[in-house]
Amino acid sequence: MIQLADVSYAYPDSGRFVLEHVDLRIEPGTITGVVGASGAGKTTLAKILSGFIPHVDGGQLSGSVVIGGRDLSGLPLAACVSQVGLVIQNPFNQISGARYTVRGELAFGMENLGTPRDEMANRVAEVAGLLRITDLLDRSPYELSGGQQQLVAIASMLVLRTPVLVMDEPTSQLDPAGTRMVFGVLSRLRGTGTTIVVFEHKPELLHAHADRLHVLAGRRIAASGSPGEILSDPRTDQWGVSATRYTRAARLAREQGLVPAEAPLPVSFEQAAAFFGWSARTRPPSPEDAR
Amino acid sequence: MTQAQFVGTGSPVHRLNPVTKLVALLSILVIVFALPQWWVSAIVVVGVLLPAAVIARCGGPLIAVGGRILLPIVVVLVLVQGLTFPGGRTMVWQWGVLSVTSEGLLFALNVGARIVCLVLASVLLVLTTHPGDLMSALTEAGMSPKFSYIISSTLQLIPAFRSRADAILLAQQARGLAVPRNPLRRIGVMMPLLGPLVLGMFTDVEERGTAMEARGFGSTARRTALEAIPDSTAQRVARWVMPLVAVAAVVVPLVWEVL
Amino acid sequence: MSDQAPLDTRRSRTRLLVAAGAVIVVATYAYLVVAQPAGMADSGTTRAGLIAMAGYVIGAVLIAAGSIHQLPTTTIAMIPVAIAVNIVVGQLVAVLGLPVYLDSIGTVLVSVLAGPAAGVVTGILANVIWGLTLNPIPLPFAVVQVVIAVLAGTAARIGVFRRVYLPPVAGLVTGVAAAVVSAPISAFVFGGATGGGTGAIVGAFQAMGQSLLASTTLQGLLSDPLDKLITFTVVGILLAALPSRFLQRFPFAREHRVVTTAPLAPPPSPSE
Numbered sequence: 001m002i003q004l005a006d007v008s009y010a011y012p013d014s015g016r017f018v019l020e021h022v023d024l025r026i027e028p029g030t031i032t033g034v035v036g037a038s039g040a041g042k043t044t045l046a047k048i049l050s051g052f053i054p055h056v057d058g059g060q061l062s063g064s065v066v067i068g069g070r071d072l073s074g075l076p077l078a079a080c081v082s083q084v085g086l087v088i089q090n091p092f093n094q095i096s097g098a099r100y101t102v103r104g105e106l107a108f109g110m111e112n113l114g115t116p117r118d119e120m121a122n123r124v125a126e127v128a129g130l131l132r133i134t135d136l137l138d139r140s141p142y143e144l145s146g147g148q149q150q151l152v153a154i155a156s157m158l159v160l161r162t163p164v165l166v167m168d169e170p171t172s173q174l175d176p177a178g179t180r181m182v183f184g185v186l187s188r189l190r191g192t193g194t195t196i197v198v199f200e201h202k203p204e205l206l207h208a209h210a211d212r213l214h215v216l217a218g219r220r221i222a223a224s225g226s227p228g229e230i231l232s233d234p235r236t237d238q239w240g241v242s243a244t245r246y247t248r249a250a251r252l253a254r255e256q257g258l259v260p261a262e263a264p265l266p267v268s269f270e271q272a273a274a275f276f277g278w279s280a281r282t283r284p285p286s287p288e289d290a291r
Numbered sequence: 292m293t294q295a296q297f298v299g300t301g302s303p304v305h306r307l308n309p310v311t312k313l314v315a316l317l318s319i320l321v322i323v324f325a326l327p328q329w330w331v332s333a334i335v336v337v338g339v340l341l342p343a344a345v346i347a348r349c350g351g352p353l354i355a356v357g358g359r360i361l362l363p364i365v366v367v368l369v370l371v372q373g374l375t376f377p378g379g380r381t382m383v384w385q386w387g388v389l390s391v392t393s394e395g396l397l398f399a400l401n402v403g404a405r406i407v408c409l410v411l412a413s414v415l416l417v418l419t420t421h422p423g424d425l426m427s428a429l430t431e432a433g434m435s436p437k438f439s440y441i442i443s444s445t446l447q448l449i450p451a452f453r454s455r456a457d458a459i460l461l462a463q464q465a466r467g468l469a470v471p472r473n474p475l476r477r478i479g480v481m482m483p484l485l486g487p488l489v490l491g492m493f494t495d496v497e498e499r500g501t502a503m504e505a506r507g508f509g510s511t512a513r514r515t516a517l518e519a520i521p522d523s524t525a526q527r528v529a530r531w532v533m534p535l536v537a538v539a540a541v542v543v544p545l546v547w548e549v550l
Numbered sequence: 551m552s553d554q555a556p557l558d559t560r561r562s563r564t565r566l567l568v569a570a571g572a573v574i575v576v577a578t579y580a581y582l583v584v585a586q587p588a589g590m591a592d593s594g595t596t597r598a599g600l601i602a603m604a605g606y607v608i609g610a611v612l613i614a615a616g617s618i619h620q621l622p623t624t625t626i627a628m629i630p631v632a633i634a635v636n637i638v639v640g641q642l643v644a645v646l647g648l649p650v651y652l653d654s655i656g657t658v659l660v661s662v663l664a665g666p667a668a669g670v671v672t673g674i675l676a677n678v679i680w681g682l683t684l685n686p687i688p689l690p691f692a693v694v695q696v697v698i699a700v701l702a703g704t705a706a707r708i709g710v711f712r713r714v715y716l717p718p719v720a721g722l723v724t725g726v727a728a729a730v731v732s733a734p735i736s737a738f739v740f741g742g743a744t745g746g747g748t749g750a751i752v753g754a755f756q757a758m759g760q761s762l763l764a765s766t767t768l769q770g771l772l773s774d775p776l777d778k779l780i781t782f783t784v785v786g787i788l789l790a791a792l793p794s795r796f797l798q799r800f801p802f803a804r805e806h807r808v809v810t811t812a813p814l815a816p817p818p819s820p821s822e
Contacts, residue, residue: 013795052501056624078509086505092451093498096506097444097630100423107517109506112436114513121517142447156506296683324600360685368743371753377761401596402741413686422682437618437626441675445630446683452634456642482787485639489659489788492631493796500627509623541600 001028001195002049002164007063009044009053018044020219022063026212028163031186031196033206033227036216037240042199045216046168049197051080068163082113085157087167091149091174094156095141102144102152103128103137109160123159130192131155131185147178154185164195172201183209203231204244207267215239232265246272296356296417304347304419309428311526312420314533316412321537323408325544332404340411349418356418357411365403372399422446428520436514440503452488459487560619567616568667571609575693578605582734583763599738606693606735613696614674617667624799625664632656633676650777657695658702658785662711665802666703673699690739694732698724698778702785707806711786721782722775729770736766748773 004024010017018041026032036042047053054061055077065072072080088094099105103124110120128134131151136144141152150170157165171179179202186209189196200206206213207227215223215230217239223230230236236243243251250265250272259275266272299305304312319339323332344353376395384391426439463483503509582602633656640653657676661669673695681689705711705720736744742752742762748769755765789797797803 013798050505052504056501056504077504078507081505081507086501088498088501090495090498093495094502095447096440096503096508097447098440099443100421100447104423104517111515111517112507112510112512114510114515117515117517117519120515124517140447142451153502160507320603321600324596324603327596360687363746364687364740364743364749367746367749367753368741371743371749371756372741375753375757377756377759399741402743405596405599406740406743410686413681413689417682417686435615435618437621438614438675441626441629441633441671442679442682445633445675445679448630448634449637449683452631452638453641456638460642482784484642485655485784485788486791488638489635489655490791492635493792496624496628496631497799499631500624503623503627508626 001068002026002197003064003066004048005064005066007048007061007065009048009062010060011044011057012059017219019048022220024214024221026195026197028195029193030211031190031198031209033203033210033213034197034199034216035201035203035206035213035230035239035241038201040216040240041219042216043168046086046166046197046199049164049166050084050086051075051077052086055080081162082160083162084164084166085160085162087150087153087157087165087170089169089172091146091153094153095149100140101138102133102141105141105152106137106156106159109156113160120159123161127155127158130158130188145178146174147181150174150178150182151185154182158189158192158194162194164197165189167196167198169199169201171205179205201242203227203241204268207231207244215241217241228267228271231267244268246275250275296352296414297421298349298352298418299421300348302347302349302419304343306521307419308520308522308526309420309425310432311522311530312416313425313429314530316416318533318537319412320409322540323405325537325540327401329401329404332408335408336404336411340408340415344415344418347415347419349415352418353411353415357407357414360410360414361407364406368403368406369396369399372396372402424520427516427518430514431516431520440508455491456484456488459484564616564619567612569616571612571614571616573609574605574612575609575696578602578609579731579734581605582738596738598734602734602738603690606690610674610692610696614671617670621664621668621671625660625668628660628664629668629672629675632660632672633679635659636672636676637680650773650780652777652781652784654695654698654778654781655784657699658781659788661699661702662706662785662789663797663800663803666700668802669699669703670696687740687744690735691732694728697727697731701727702782703802705782706803709807711789712807714786714790717782717786718779721779724782725775725778726771728778729774730767732774733763733767733770736770737762742766742769 002025004022007019007022007024008017009019022045034042034045044053047057048061048065049067051072053059054073061073067083070083072083075083096105096108099108106124106127107120110123115123124137125134128137131154133148133151133155136148136152141149144152154165154167154170171182174182183205186196186198198206198210203213210227213225213227213230214221222239223233223235225233231241231243232247236247244267246266246269250259253259253276254261254263254265263275266275272278319335323335340353341350344350373391373395374389376392376398378394381393382390383393383396423443426443430436430439578601582598635656636653639655640651643650643652653676654673657669657673660672674692677688677692677695701720701724705717705724710716710720736742736748736752742756742765743749751769751772752762752765755768756762760768
């Protein structure tokens with residue numbers, strides 16, 4: 001479905017390559033995460049996937065970017081945009097400002113593309129229901145919290161029914177409540193058949209929702225695998241990817257010989273509970289034991 | 292300062308098609324300038340604008356906003372033209388060196404009546420028409436949707452921009468920025484405020500442009516609209532009749548003069 | 551892009567609209583100045599007022615309609631922000647009690663970076679928005695924004711902003727043009743009274759024996775050149791502080807080497 005082959009890219013003003021020989025394959029209908037340190041090139045890769053590089057940013061792009069069987073470099077930006085939706089970090093800047101209610105904002109993209117009125121009304125209702133923002137439809141987008149605005153941004157892309165949706169660090173400018181809102185939505189998107197690629201910094205949340213993770217490090221894809229495999233990999237520090245708190249605790253426990261060395265490191269809470277042997281039957285240490 | 296002075300009261304005036312109201316405003320402007328007598332403006336204000344304001348239940352806001360704008364202008368106009376009008380001969384009142392002429396007062400009356408009409412009609416339009424509806428109606432009538440985007444987007448952006456400017460002002464003051472008394476030096480003080488404001492603007496602009504493209508803004512397809520703008524046959528007829536009356540107001544006096 | 555024919559007709563329609571608008575504006579001004587209502591007969595003044603408003607407004611609308619077509623999405627994304635800068639800075643200046651307006655910084659900035667067409671749209675719509683939210687009085691003066699945008703864009707193109715001492719001169723010239731173009735509206739539509747202070751100054755000149763049109767022109771010449779001089783200087787300073795990464799995104803700024811004589815980074819490879 002999405003296939004990048006030998007993709008390299010340098011921004012126009014620096015001449016220094018940000019990505020070199022990137023190969024990536026993403027199956028249709030899956031939720032894929034791409035993790036990496038800040039500055040590793042996540043935003044660059046997101047723009048390449050959505051066609052904004054090279055159409056808007058310019059620079060030197062080599063290699064092939066094929067989405068749904070079509071090579072993006074041969075398509076004008078309008079066609080790229082109809083294949084790949086993009087959600088970016090800043091929720092405020094994604095509000096067009098052209099409409100005064102959330103309902104109008106959701107319809108804005110469809111109006112630009114000439115979608116018939118009934119179809120627009122149906123899609124707005126459907127997507128708002130899916131993302132549970134129906135009660136926000138009559139409010140001004142500018143009154144909403146950051147998390148709510150980001151949900152509106154995601155909804156604005158979903159109504160356009162693009163086969164692929166790319167999200168570039170959608171929660172990095174949100175508070176924890178907003179972050180939970182956005183990730184809460186991810187699982188609901190699974191049923192829509194959209195291929196979703198999330199570029200993220202917060203691996204814990206990706207673990208619960210992503211089918212597969214790719215690590216962007218050293219200007220290429222350094223590793224690919226299931227979230228469990230990737231996040232418990234000993235190279236996470238080297239990649240600049242932060243392991244989950246459970247993995248970190250388990251590593252410390254392993255270093256101090258408190259657990260057998262061969263036991264696979266946990267990534268999620270459930271795995272940690274099993275790893276550390278927490279259950280209703282075992283009693284946590286009481287204050288008397290400490291003495 | 293309120294953004295977009297719209298006051299929503301759901302009156303019949305509010306429900307008129309925005310283009311109808313705009314055509315009415317333009318027709319009034321032409322009529323009031325084509326027929327120079329002050330009582331023409333007075334008739335329009337008393338016979339058309341004020342009743343419309345009453346029906347629209349915006350009489351109070353109209354007087355408040357209109358008054359705020361008109362008061363300094365009318366006062367200055369009467370004073371200036373009353374005192375210094377070049378063609379003034381008939382002295383009406385004298386106080387030492389200053390003399391008020393009747394020609395000057397008449398000039399001020401004529402010009403002032405027109406300005407009052409102009410301002411009240413514009414304010415009434417703004418009070419009874421939601422900017423979003425005005426933009427939709429104009430787009431439907433053939434205006435480029437790019438204008439609609441820019442106007443609506445700016446209207447909604449200004450409050451956010453102002454709070455950002457306030458925040459920068461506060462931050463600079465906290466750093467000890469004092470406002471000097473010398474006006475020229477005050478201008479120099481503007482730079483630390485303008486710098487962050489304008490430079491921060493550019494990152495925003497990049498991202499906003501990306502978001503717009505992603506929503507198909509550059510599309511050449513024929514645009515559709517989610518909501519229909521109310522209209523009626525009577526209004527469609529009126530939108531032809533009003534400009535015709537305005538044209539007549541221009542042409543008839545010309546013909547009269549020739550005859 | 552596959553549709554070439556429509557692009558060409560669009561381009562010629564653009565030029566036609568802009569040219570028609572410009573002709574109307576210039577003709578209006580010429581008529582008003584040449585056929586000045588000699589006496590102060592009211593019909594003369596109001597007819598002049600009607601012609602001034604009609605000519606300038608129709609001209610401005612045509613120019614705006616023509617200019618908007620060619621503008622790409624990335625430029626259009628900049629305009630609301632530039633207008634917000636116009637309005638917020640203009641109000642900040644009023645609050646600080648400065649003796650100038652400084653309400654065209656956004657217009658000049660856009661003209662310099664994206665060309666006069668973009669600046670024209672910025673200026674006219676800034677006027678419209680001011681009318682919708684604050685005060686309808688500036689609305690008939692929309693055409694002055696056209697003049698400012700065109701002069702600023704031209705100045706940028708000939709390299710005015712490459713030297714530190716040239717922007718103030720360009721600002722001065724623009725201010726003179728702005729004062730001259732706006733004088734007929736101020737005189738024939740508002741009788742010289744667009745505000746408290748300006749009205750008083752007009753009255754002073756009239757008392758000295760000047761005609762109404764001459765008085766408004768002189769009043770404008772007292773304030774506009776200084777205001778635009780400062781505006782252009784401020785824009786010059788802002789441009790110098792702008793990182794080249796931003797400048798590089800504007801084809802107009804890059805092609806005409808608006809800020810430095812050294813060519814900026816190689817233009818992006820076209821990919822359509």
